[in-house]
């Protein structure tokens with residue numbers, strides 16, 4: 323795993339955007355895996371800037387990692403809304419090239435199968451990832467099989483609490499989500515893991531020090547991926563023994 327150390331959240335976003343832009347320039351029709359949450363927001367902001375400087379998203383295809391179950395697509399807390407608000411509506415990507423699981427589908431099981439089929443029809447060239455404080459990737463909570471494909475997960479209490487900051491109350495946070503599975507994440511050619519802030523420092527330390535792959539710490543699987551780059555800021559690196 324290659325680690326790029328940055329000063330703060332903003333620099334992480336800038337570097338990540340430069341990294342992604344370079345990949346798009348090298349392969350304009352690439353498939354990009356996308357994440358949500360607080361972590362990649364500054365990356366999207368800088369990618370929007372990159373378009374003004376010549377990066378075009380016209381020929382890329384995107385697949386998002388996850389979506390809450392039960393929220394309407396236009397709910398401000400849905401990841402559909404998030405992606406549109408913070409990225410898609412600002413760039414030149416054709417909407418039909420963007421893919422997210424539909425957590426408001428009447429048949430969630432079928433939705434998972436269909437989403438999985440769509441992913442398998444592509445090879446994700448670069449997957450942007452965040453990490454949960456409990457080591458989740460996508461919404462693959464501790465205990466998820468490393469062989470998993472797109473599936474429904476019951477969110478850990480700690481994840482619901484961590485994400486409650488976006489909702490008016492904890493009760494409003496959905497209990498379930500659809501997530502790309504760990505096997506799908508691992509099948510991407512390359513992974514860019516973004517880690518920012520003190521709240522992630524324990525998870526990052528665990529990831530860097532873990533020696534055995536363990537389903538109780540989902541991110542540990544990344545140790546077995548041949549091409550992972552981590553961009554981590556000072557606060558996240560605190561306690562890991564890695565000095566800036």
Ligand SMILES: N[C@@H]1[C@@H](O)[C@H](O)[C@@H](COP(=O)(O)O)O[C@@H]1O
Pocket residue numbers: 357358359360361362387388451452453454455459460461481485
């Ligand atoms: N489903 C998302 C993940 O894809 C994300 O990477 C992680 C960290 O979120 P954040 O970036 O807001 O800390 O947990 C969220 O719940």
